[in-house]
Amino acid sequence: xxxxxxxxxxxxxxxxxxxxxxxxxxxxxxxxxxxxxxxxxxxxxxxxxxxxxxxxxxxxxxxxxxxxxxxxxxxxxxxxxxxxxxxxxxxxxxxxxxxxxxxxxxxxxxxxxxxxxxxxxxxxxxxxxxxxxxxxxxxxxxxxxxxxxxxxxxxxxxxxxxxxxxxxxxxxxxxxxxxxxxxxxxxxxxxxxxxxxxxxxxxxxxxxxxxxxxxxxxxxxxxxxxxxxxxxxxxxxxxxxxxxxxxxxxxxxxxxxxxxxxxxxxxxxxxxxxxxxxxxxxxxxxxxxxxxxxxxxxxxxxxxxxxxxxxxxxxxxxxxxxxxxxxxxxxx
Amino acid sequence: xxxxxxxxxxxxxxxxxxxxxxxxxxxxxxxxxxxxxxxxxxxxxxxxxxxxxxxxxxxxxxxxxxxxxxxxxxxxxxxxxxxxxxxxxxxxxxxxxxxxxxxxxxxxxxxxxxxxxxxxxxxxxxxxxxxxxxxxxxxxxxxxxxxxxxxxxxxxxxxxxxxxxxxxxxxxxxxxxxxxxxxxxxxxxxxxxxxxxxxxxxxxxxxxxxxxxxxxxxxxxxxxxxxxxxxxxxxxxxxxxxxxxxxxxxxxxxxxxxxxxxxxxxxxxxxxxxxxxxxxxxxxxxxxxxxxxxxxxxxxxxxxxxxxxxxxxxxxxxxxxxxxxxxxx
Numbered sequence: 001x002x003x004x005x006x007x008x009x010x011x012x013x014x015x016x017x018x019x020x021x022x023x024x025x026x027x028x029x030x031x032x033x034x035x036x037x038x039x040x041x042x043x044x045x046x047x048x049x050x051x052x053x054x055x056x057x058x059x060x061x062x063x064x065x066x067x068x069x070x071x072x073x074x075x076x077x078x079x080x081x082x083x084x085x086x087x088x089x090x091x092x093x094x095x096x097x098x099x100x101x102x103x104x105x106x107x108x109x110x111x112x113x114x115x116x117x118x119x120x121x122x123x124x125x126x127x128x129x130x131x132x133x134x135x136x137x138x139x140x141x142x143x144x145x146x147x148x149x150x151x152x153x154x155x156x157x158x159x160x161x162x163x164x165x166x167x168x169x170x171x172x173x174x175x176x177x178x179x180x181x182x183x184x185x186x187x188x189x190x191x192x193x194x195x196x197x198x199x200x201x202x203x204x205x206x207x208x209x210x211x212x213x214x215x216x217x218x219x220x221x222x223x224x225x226x227x228x229x230x231x232x233x234x235x236x237x238x239x240x241x242x243x244x245x246x247x248x249x250x251x252x253x254x255x256x257x258x259x260x261x262x263x264x265x266x267x268x269x270x271x272x273x274x275x276x277x278x279x280x281x282x283x284x285x286x287x288x289x290x291x292x293x294x295x296x297x298x299x300x301x302x303x304x305x306x307x308x309x310x311x312x313x314x315x316x317x318x319x320x321x322x323x324x325x326x327x328x329x330x331x332x
Numbered sequence: 333x334x335x336x337x338x339x340x341x342x343x344x345x346x347x348x349x350x351x352x353x354x355x356x357x358x359x360x361x362x363x364x365x366x367x368x369x370x371x372x373x374x375x376x377x378x379x380x381x382x383x384x385x386x387x388x389x390x391x392x393x394x395x396x397x398x399x400x401x402x403x404x405x406x407x408x409x410x411x412x413x414x415x416x417x418x419x420x421x422x423x424x425x426x427x428x429x430x431x432x433x434x435x436x437x438x439x440x441x442x443x444x445x446x447x448x449x450x451x452x453x454x455x456x457x458x459x460x461x462x463x464x465x466x467x468x469x470x471x472x473x474x475x476x477x478x479x480x481x482x483x484x485x486x487x488x489x490x491x492x493x494x495x496x497x498x499x500x501x502x503x504x505x506x507x508x509x510x511x512x513x514x515x516x517x518x519x520x521x522x523x524x525x526x527x528x529x530x531x532x533x534x535x536x537x538x539x540x541x542x543x544x545x546x547x548x549x550x551x552x553x554x555x556x557x558x559x560x561x562x563x564x565x566x567x568x569x570x571x572x573x574x575x576x577x578x579x580x581x582x583x584x585x586x587x588x589x590x591x592x593x594x595x596x597x598x599x600x601x602x603x604x605x606x607x608x609x610x611x612x613x614x615x616x617x618x619x620x621x622x623x624x625x626x627x628x629x630x631x632x633x634x635x636x637x638x639x640x641x642x643x644x645x646x647x648x649x650x651x652x653x654x655x656x657x658x659x660x661x
Contacts, residue, residue, distance in 0.1 A: 044525040044526060044527060045525050157614045157615070159614055160614065187388035187389050187552070187615065188388065188552065188554070188593060188596040188597065189388060189592060189593060189596045189610070189611045189615075189630075190388075190614070190615070191596065192595070192596040192598075192606055192610050192611075193610055193611075193612075195598070195605065195606075196604070196606070196610055199604065199605070214525065214526070215526075215598070216600075217597075217598040217599075217600060218598045220598075220600035220605070221598050221599060221600040221601075221602065221604065221605020221606065222598075222605045240600065241600065241601075244600045244601075245601075254527070255526060255527065258526050258527050258529070258530035259526050259530075259555065260530075260533070260553075260555040260556050260558070260559035260560075261555050262554055262555045262558050262582055262594065262597055264555060264558065264559040265559075266558065266559055266560075266561075266578065266579060267537060267559070267560070268559070269534050269537065270530035270533055270534055270559070271530065272527070272530045272531050272534060273527035273530070276495065
């Protein structure tokens with residue numbers, strides 16, 4: 001599966017200026033992504049998962065800053081200027097967003113949105129780009145692709161737009177595709193089609209995939225490894241099935257227990273995570289989850305727990321991880 | 333379009349029901365023409381029951397919920413609540429009835445008046461009911477308390493100062509202040525993060541027991557619906573597909589659409605992250621629905637008959653009804 005590392009992220013901080021102070025959206029995150037690997041990033045609102053993805057892409061808003069190490073294919077991304085970044089976008093790293101309606105241009109036909117990048121970055125002829133565009137639409141399962149090339153985005157359904165968005169992202173054959181909540185706006189049967197598509201393409205192209213979602217259920221079955229984020233920090237990483245079946249961080253465990261699965265006991269009380277996220281501008285010392293954690297001790301409120309191995313390809317940042325058996329008690 | 337083109341009402345349970353909806357039709361008029369967002373839908377609830385309504389965009393589930401309160405005009409069919417006919421009630425009677433039939437919406441913040449304090453919002457219904465300011469001020473703390481918002485801290489706040497979960501608690505408090513018999517919840521937790529969603533679902537479950545509420549629970553999240561509902565109604569493009577006990581329908585769906593919907597729920601334990609095959613195709617436009625069974629274009633087992641003859645609801649197994657010519661075993 002993985003033939004060496006493609007992306008290495010070390011102690012990444014991404015801060016954004018706001019009227020209420022500096023939002024520490026990503027506050028010391030480290031992880032790696034192998035070539036051909038699918039990594040899921042899971043977290044609720046305010047976890048920093050989307051800002052982290054944008055920080056990797058270099059798509060930060062004004063009045064923001066990044067520190068740490070971002071190495072892509074051995075190259076330092078943080079030191080790159082706008083020109084160099086533009087050469088990387090599309091050809092090395094591409095991104096798919098939640099709302100394809102807003103990321104596709106409404107006044108440009110599908111064909112030109114697909115061929116523009118190819119003409120610029122790959123230097124292919126107009127007719128070659130057109131035939132590639134047709135092949136791409138076929139690959140992402142758009143029916144009647146010849147006709148769809150001539151269409152404007154608003155003439156397509158939400159699911160079709162997301163397929164086109166994925167085709168645009170694939171046009172210059174990136175090595176890494178970052179998909180940020182790509183199915184959140186879609187109906188469940190269409191969500192499934194798009195997830196099936198991403199999985200197939202990732203395997204066929206041996207591309208690396210970063211799949212970001214608020215829902216661990218969505219991500220766990222589609223990825224090799226997952227990383228659970230909470231309040232700008234990494235809580236747990238590991239093989240997807242391991243983290244899903246035996247979450248060891250108190251937050252991951254509580255999150256899964258709070259999600260009613262289709263096997264949940266009817267009318268049974270759901271496990272609740274009391275309290276709310278800590279302030280993003282003035283986060284507490286120690287573990288960010290401590291104030292909401294049932295197992296927190298004094299140590300948790302004073303010292304930040306480091307990421308530490310807890311099993312094979314499984315790391316957790318918690319002083320009091322869930323015991324393996326205890327994890328099975330949650331209501332699912 | 334014939335007004336007989338409903339999806340059948342064999343699953344209705346007669347006078348024992350507190351709410352009975354039969355062959356409900358709701359029309360929307362758009363620039364592209366008129367169409368039936370709800371095209372002959374029937375269901376009922378016994379007192380104290382929770383009915384989950386599931387389906388994808390355009391299936392008409394939210395429109396159905398709104399039409400029960402006549403927030404959208406009823407174009408055909410009947411809606412009976414206790415001894416009153418909602419579809420023929422006078423505007424004055426309807427106002428009275430709506431005190432007993434309350435609704436909560438998906439977006440809690442925008443469903444609350446932004447200029448009113450939390451205390452005023454939760455006692456809005458009492459004011460409309462003609463209760464004195466003194467009585468409202470006395471009731472407000474108890475109303476807030478029962479939805480888990482300490483009055484001292486929250487009574488004076490404005491809706492925009494609340495988190496999504498807190499605003500949804502206010503909306504629930506407002507709906508329950510008049511002690512209604514029926515509560516219609518339209519996607520009440522889909523805008524909320526999972527950890528907050530669990531809090532709201534637990535609160536609704538507690539209040540339902542405490543007040544013996546009858547609830548119509550409209551949602552697209554199949555896990556949420558199963559955990560919260562007694563019966564479930566599956567809708568597709570303005571029609572009913574299946575009705576029955578939620579656990580039985582989920583364990584053994586009779587309609588191919590229900591099957592496809594359930595197979596679209598991510599199952600991390602399954603190879604590829606899903607069980608069973610995916611449904612192909614897109615949701616058709618409600619402006620131009622397929623003839624016969626509206627699901628046939630995406631149905632893996634559709635036959636010629638499905639294009640010509642519209643299936644009606646019939647009992648497949650005891651208590652489980654589906655509108656399908658070729659129900660699943």
